[in-house]
Amino acid sequence: MSFLKSTLRNRSFMIGASFAALFIGAALLSYLWTPFDVTKLDIPHKLRKPNAVHWFGTDHFGRDIFSMIMVGARTSIAVAVVAVGIGIILGVPLGLTAAARKDSLLDEVIMRTNDLVFAFPALLIAIMITAVFGPSAINAIIAIGIFNIPVFARMTRGAALSLWTRDFVLSARVAGKTAPRISIEHILPNILNLLIVQGSIQFSLGILAEAGLSYVGLGAQPPLPSWGRMLAESQTMISFAPHLAIFPGIAIVFTVLGLNLMGDGLRDLLDPRLRQARK
């Protein structure tokens, strides 16, 4: 009960979560309904300013920008979810293994490989992948996903190492549990809150990365709308049709801001020490 109350009282979580809910809701709704068909071009009605019919106006092909933002949210969220998923599914087991075999050769190999991947910016990895396999949303997901693996692996290893010295883990070892079992049954549940917080932050970075990749033409390919490409295409028209850039720009800013605020709020709520202090 007190958890719910403190949740409702945590302002940054509530603001962040409502932004995030708004965009996730828009993305889900776009599967059922959008005001206009985003693949249908209507060139005679191009570059209309925002009005009662086209709430956010139309782009240079006469497509409805509001509908494109809705469907674009779908692209962003799908890319970010899968990319964070890749990061968690591969990164967390790697981190747990490294922590369980601390200072062994395996630990070294895992962590140095992670360092290597981490040393490359996500954009560079993406350009490398798309140069080989061609640009597409799938390749953007893979690129952002690969970038997420070391983030989760490092965090998991660090958190797990401090748990391995705790008494409850020692007693589990005395009881004869194997390292993999301890990792799953005792370590993992205790670092879950950290994973949730990191996940929400990586999620917002994933959305930003997707926008960046499609801005340079390496993300989702037309006709699938994406916020980054909408921004790129609006560049030469910004002086006479600013709404082309403003709306996708706002969408990116608010989603990323919302997810970051939500992550901050979650950290406060899930951290036992902070929770203790509030009581």
Add this chain to the structure above:
Amino acid sequence: MKHFKLRLAIASALAITASLVYAETTDITVGVTLEPPHLDPTGAAAGAIDSVVYANVFEGLTRFAADGSILPALAESWTVSDDGLVYTFSLHSGVKFHDGSSMDSGDVKFSLDRARADDSTNAQKALFSGIDTVEALDSTTVRVTLSAPNGAFIFNMAWGDAVIVAEETIADAKTNPVGTGPFVFTNWVQGDSITITKNTDYWGTPARLNSATFKFISDPTAAFAALMAEDVDAFPIYPAPENLPQFKADSRFQVLIGSTEGETILSTNNKMPPFDNVKVREAMSHAIDRQAIIDGAMFGLGTPIGTHFAPHNPDYVDLTGQSNYDPALAISMLADAGYPDGFKTTLKLPPPSYARRGGEIIAAQLREVGIDVEISNLEWAQWLEQVFRGYDFGLTIVSHTEPMDIGIYARPEYYFQYDSADFQQLMVDLNAATDPDARSTILKAAQQMISDDYVNGYLFQLASATVANANIVGLWHNAPTQATDLTAVYWND
């Protein structure tokens, strides 16, 4: 203060010259979208080379004028024998290359023999293929004998690929071009700009500008900003048609709209099923709404075409009616051809906005008749590799900017792979014909044939838009060849 000025003027002749220079503007900065790979126009197909050096640094026997007509250049005059085989050129005397050596008949013989040699890397070897012998009769007379009459020979000699070069300097022409033109190559800052300066020793009418800088700006947004900030004075073939109304409304600028030789086409892989079926290609041509593409991709700039020929050419035949926009007809024709549910194909697009935007519109139009088009955006290098050389494409969009290039349809290995013996015969006949009427008839038949075969989707003739400072006089309106001819350009202030 006055005293100081006086002393300075006496002390330095340079200062006097400098103050004179400030009296009127004699330099220009020209924006170009692509940086040339090198500067030898006889060694590569890249139009970016010609847009810097053509007419400015290098000259041929003849040259293109702004309206596309052919003018004498290094050749003062010429005579043609009655059988159309022997061309005798009489060259201007006293012409010097920029290194000070004189240009004579020996250089002409060298240039033409080099271009048509077996090991020649000239991108347009076909221009020279009809030449049998080149003889230097005396220092200013050259006799060219053809193996068969060629009515287009004088026209061919005006191309940037046919400029006259010197044997002594051609080896370094890629980085240090030495020509005979009114401008001398001065400096090339890789990735930034190329500077040329006035040739004070020019044989003909000297240039009025003292120097010109070509600045490479590939990004349309940066091009817009550079013009607005007056960092560049002129931008021929301006890349973003959507910005033209703003320039027109601004009294600082003039916008010159003209035609180009750029037939923008939906190139179709004629060897790849289902496009090897003419019925499919015909159906597709009816699914395309040209006006929507011109309005949507080019903001209204461009002329619809129905065949691979420039509409401003007197021999042009308007065949757009043969592939009129009729999606219902397209659907029924696709069904007749055996594709009632359409099919899936790829559309590979190079970087220019006519291709990227046009591609999205065409993909939407083809989707309406059931053809599922998967777009992939490629950089130029990838496009050349996969599409132009690799034949790995279903559809692509590109503008063919060479003048009078209908002859590419006679080359079965050319990337869209149209292989028609009838058409190839037509081009043989065309090259043999010297009579203007006969040539005109053959050219019209050729346009009709490729339109009847629906080889490619014929979209529109690319318009040329030049944005320039309102005080600049003498820039080309049209683009009959890839060139930025600055020989007659001056500032009107």
